[in-house]
Amino acid sequence: MTKRENPFRYGIAVDDPYFADREQELKDYSKWLTTGQSLVVYSPRRYGKTSLMLKILKKLKQEGYHTVYIDFFRVTSRHRFAELYYSEILKQMPSWQKTIKKLYSLTKRIRPVISVDEQGIPVVSLKFEERPGSEELTELFDLPQKLSDKKGWIIVFDEFQEINKLNGDSFEKEMRASLIHHTNVGYAFLGSKMHMLLNMFTRENRAFYQFGKITELRKLPVEIMVEYLQSGYKKTGIDIKEGIASGIINTCEAIPHYIQYLASAAWEEAVESKAGIDDIILGKAIQKIIINQAEYFTSQYERLTLHQQNVLKAISSENENIFNAGFTVKYNLNAISSVQRSTERLLAEGILVRQQNAYFFTDPFFKMWLTAI
Ligand SMILES: Nc1ncnc2c1ncn2[C@@H]1O[C@H](COP(=O)(O)OP(=O)(O)OP(=O)(O)O)[C@@H](O)[C@H]1O
Ligand SMILES: [Mg+2]
Structure with a gap:
């Protein structure tokens, strides 16, 4: 890897030097x-x-x-x-x-x-x-x-x-x-x-x-990913504080692909601005990713029924105990059975995943896009 080469990779299976831990x-x-x-x-x-x-x-x-x-x-x-x-x-x-x-x-x-x-x-x-x-x-x-x-x-x-x-x-x-x-x-x-x-x-x-x-297979441990990010940036002469590195991981809900995606976008921002990575650079990188994908997110969202869209919005603010009367009343979602049906569809579409009894967006940027519109 040269100093000018992006130290992060996504979209394909990775091996060293892009492979952390495991x-x-x-x-x-x-x-x-x-x-x-x-x-x-x-x-x-x-x-x-x-x-x-x-x-x-x-x-x-x-x-x-x-x-x-x-x-x-x-x-x-x-x-x-x-x-x-x-x-x-x-x-x-x-x-x-x-x-x-x-x-x-x-x-x-x-x-x-x-x-x-x-x-x-x-x-x-x-x-x-x-x-x-x-x-x-x-x-x-x-x-x-x-x-x-x-x-x-x-x-x-x-x-x-x-x-x-x-x-x-x-x-x-x-x-x-x-x-x-x-x-x-x-x-x-x-x-x-x-x-x-x-x-x-x-x-x-x-x-x-x-x-x-x-x-x-679980997510990668946060401490290891913080180190991985810091060392990737350092190799290419870019500064990043530990807090910002963990900010990248939190934003991406510690999902390996999205960590690399955002880290890579932030690297490009930093190179362009000839600066280290701080909150402002990170914010710009997040914005860019969301803007780049807005069209795709919009089309995914528009394919859903109004009820499914509302369930998705509700889940973006609260992702547990969604099949109870309190939840349906709070978010105006009619019967519990229709929340179940809509959630099934969102799972089948791959927009949500269920882990234990909570529901998560497969793509954290989709969630950010949705909460911003
Ligand atoms: N050990 C790792 N260290 C760092 N990044 C990783 C690691 N494993 C995966 N990634 C990141 O996640 C991305 C997706 O990895 P991979 O394709 O192996 O996942 P997957 O679980 O097979 O995904 P899919 O379900 O889409 O097939 C990689 O391109 C890379 O950016
Ligand atoms: Mg795979």
Whole structure:
């Protein structure tokens, strides 16, 4: 990182030097995954699940494990899943010639296709003429286990709740029926649609019931983030007092993505004004973010019914015990049942998240925009 480069990053998974803390999770998750304990990791959006898991995979790969990462947001069909999964698995094999031989003895129904890419390098892939059926999928799911050597495999399925799109139930069942026998593979299932993901692993009638250890990824500790912010600014010659750094974190409700977003905007302000970061610079950065997104916030807001808008406004001032008569009277919201319905919609839209019994805005800047209009 040069002195003129913004020391903060958002919008993509981060690694060093933009990655702070998660020491305990790095240790625990690695230990669990390498000892055959499957893992379910959930958190609201933008807490750092993907970044953390990719970092763990990178570390375990260096230790000799075969590692696979699949993002279910990118998977639009069973077909696509099968091709993607197969090619990610094969990428882990050191020599394709040897792998081909092995594949011929290990799989009967799915057959690799060898082609040559633009650089003349042979690539092995999988093509299905038809939609893969359950036998093909079983062969595919069993592949890592069959290809495992001393170190075994670590496989991450990100945004796993999206599997429901691939006509859910039967696919889930087939997947679980294979995975349950894999002694040499550690699986991690991540997701930000918490309710959907948790249902998959905690409901008795679901295929993945009790399949993995369920853990919630929390926000980053404030003290660590204060230090992270101060050191980022310092590296680029910009002053910031501890109080202002914690101001950034509070404004962003300690959500990692928004901390980096605001820190980055404040950095730009400071560079432009050739100054350190104080309340005025911070205020300007917040204003800029809100102005930049006002159009988007407006369109999100206008898609809601009047009642939903009113519930949202009420929740921006009070976010607990919202399903009681006191709340509905105070904010003029009619019946409790309609508050429940509107809240459900706001949760489903991803505008709010529920944690314990309180409701939070997923995006703290949306909340600031709303309270300012
Ligand atoms: N350990 C970390 N240290 C510092 N910043 C982080 C860390 N983890 C995440 N972030 C910040 O949060 C942003 C979102 O991280 P990431 O994409 O990993 O989260 P996520 O939980 O997978 O989000 P989503 O639910 O949207 O997929 C990153 O771009 C980065 O700005
Ligand atoms: Mg993610």
